[in-house]
Amino acid sequence: MISAAAIVAAIGVTAAVGLGGGDDPKAGTGSSPVAEVSGGSDNTKAATVLDRPFSKPDLVLTDSKGEKYDLRERTKGKPTLLYFGYTHCPDVCPLTMSNIAIARKALPKADQDKLQVVFVTTDPERDTAAELGKWLPAAGDPSFTGLTGDFSAIQAGARSIGIGIDPPQKEKDGSVVSMHGAQVIAFSPTTDQGYVLYGEDTTSDQYAADLPKLIKGENP
Numbered sequence: 685m686i687s688a689a690a691i692v693a694a695i696g697v698t699a700a701v702g703l704g705g706g707d708d709p710k711a712g713t714g715s716s717p718v719a720e721v722s723g724g725s726d727n728t729k730a731a732t733v734l735d736r737p738f739s740k741p742d743l744v745l746t747d748s749k750g751e752k753y754d755l756r757e758r759t760k761g762k763p764t765l766l767y768f769g770y771t772h773c774p775d776v777c778p779l780t781m782s783n784i785a786i787a788r789k790a791l792p793k794a795d796q797d798k799l800q801v802v803f804v805t806t807d808p809e810r811d812t813a814a815e816l817g818k819w820l821p822a823a824g825d826p827s828f829t830g831l832t833g834d835f836s837a838i839q840a841g842a843r844s845i846g847i848g849i850d851p852p853q854k855e856k857d858g859s860v861v862s863m864h865g866a867q868v869i870a871f872s873p874t875t876d877q878g879y880v881l882y883g884e885d886t887t888s889d890q891y892a893a894d895l896p897k898l899i900k901g902e903n904p
Contacts, residue, residue: 730882730890731870731904737877738869741766741841745804745833748817753831755802755841756876763899764800764871766878768842768849770807770862771819776884780868781824787891788825795899798873801828804841806849806864808832845869845878874901 740756747753755766765784769777781803788796803820805811811819816830835851842849847865854860866884871877880898882891894904 729904730886731894732881732883733903734879734881737872737875737879738845740764740871740876740878741844743804743831743833743837743841745831745837746813748813748820748830750813753829755831758829759800759802759871760876761873762800763798763873763901764802765898766802766804766845766869766871767867768804768806768838768847768864769866770805770852770864771811771815771823772807772860773862776866778823780866780884780886781820781828783886783888784868784891785825785828786888787895788827790892791895791899795896796827798899799895801825802831803828804831804838806835806838806842807852807860807862808835808838809852810860870898872901873899880904 740759743755745753745755767777767780769780771777781801784801788799788801791799801824803816803824805816811830811832813830813832816832820826820828820830839849839851842865847867847869849862849864852860852862868882868886869878870880870882872879880894880903897904
């Protein structure tokens, strides 16, 4: 078994992305490891299989249609990819959504319909339901679900799966920086547990290779 500290160092646990661009190693709050992981030291794989899966966050937020969205209820029994980010992000967030969208389109139609991709904003003051409704189809795919709501609830939900996020901060130049963990967590359709983690460097080809197994609830 790889130690949590080793895997955290290997994948780069957090990213801070702001209007000015670039990643910041100080991103996200807390210094505790994301999770204990298993699966050997195969660096050729994008996926990190968690030895202790996460429970799905108990989040009830507002979707891009302005309707209440209960994450656990709406995604129960469905393969789900969960990501925390924000629409003004200059690099990591749109790239992650784009890579997942490209991989999803390579799936058979039946599997495309099963896969749930949920984007939870870390900047709810600017990321209104309407803003998410405009941004997600362009950055990712119209099927993706965007959620906004109370920041403290979002922060608690992220922390429950080992992802640190900080309140957006305005810089001296007027730009706004939202520091957040850049991991994608995959939840199994058979257990509803978050059992696979992907870092920000995961490519569309790597997602495409893994998604068929994730949809079945198998280890990639």
